[in-house]
Amino acid sequence: MSEFPEKNWKRRKLENLLKSYGKHGRLIGRRGVAGSARTKDNVSSVEELVLSQEEQPQTHRSISSYARFPEKSASKSFVLRIVHDDLSLKCVKKRRAQELTQSNRAVRLQRAKNLLQMFPDDKVDFTWFTDKKVFTVSSPRNPQNDHLYVPAGTKKKQVAAERLLRTRTTFSRSVMVSVGVSKLGLTDLIFVDPGVKVNGSYYRDVLLSQKLLPVMREMSGEFCIFQRDSAPAHRARDTVRFMEQTTPAFISPGAGSRCTLLA
Secondary structure (H helix, E strand, O other): OOOOHHHOOOHHHHHHHHHHHHHHOOOEOOOOOEOOOOOHHHHHHHHHHHHOOOOOOOOOOOHHHHOOOOOOOOOHHHHHHHHHHHOOOOOOOOOOOOOOOHHHHHHHHHHHHHHHHHOOHHHHHHEEEEEEEEEEOOOOOOHHHOOOOOOOOOOHHHOOHHHHOOOOOOOOOEEEEEEEEEOOEEOOOEEOOOOOOOOHHHHHHHHHHHHHHHHHHHHHOOOOEEEEOOOOOOOOHHHHHHHHHHOOEEEOOOOOOOEEEEO
């Protein structure tokens, strides 16, 4: 205390620090973390906790949970410094994807090679892709602003019940839209009639025969390639039979593959 008077240290505080050092072999700060807590043991503990989730799906932990590893009482910033500075790691967010078996991968790879052999680069412009999307028809609203004003002195039980309820329908109104896209352009937006289920019959008789195929043939000329996904309506037996009868060449759907046809 006499050697560093500018520190304004108190005797009791110094005694507590010396007592802590004698007990733990290190100085314990206010948060319970040593002033130099990024020791080899702590780095190893954080590394084990961070990387232990690598091969265990659905067991992700946040940095906050890492900070609560046993007997350390570490802060979030302490763990982040170890992850970034000592371990040289960064967090990468995973994307959702379909899980494929080895058989699926082999089939898709073989089909991709076959398609590349059948359709060279100069045929890319004539390749059409189609898909459907359901849009929910509902106006945005902020429930925080949905208030009801009544005269002062009015009790809540005196207000009609229907005025106090914010109701919603069981099923939101929606609209299904289909479209075909290629390098040559795109078809008009095709709106599916409300209440109609897009099964194999509707897909063949309406979407394909009346809407999609005529427009694609008109824009592409004598040659076009039509690629679809493996939705149930696309790979139905009658749909496959229809495409085999109405197109010069057809690649039937297979496990883990996409339906591709030459129209």
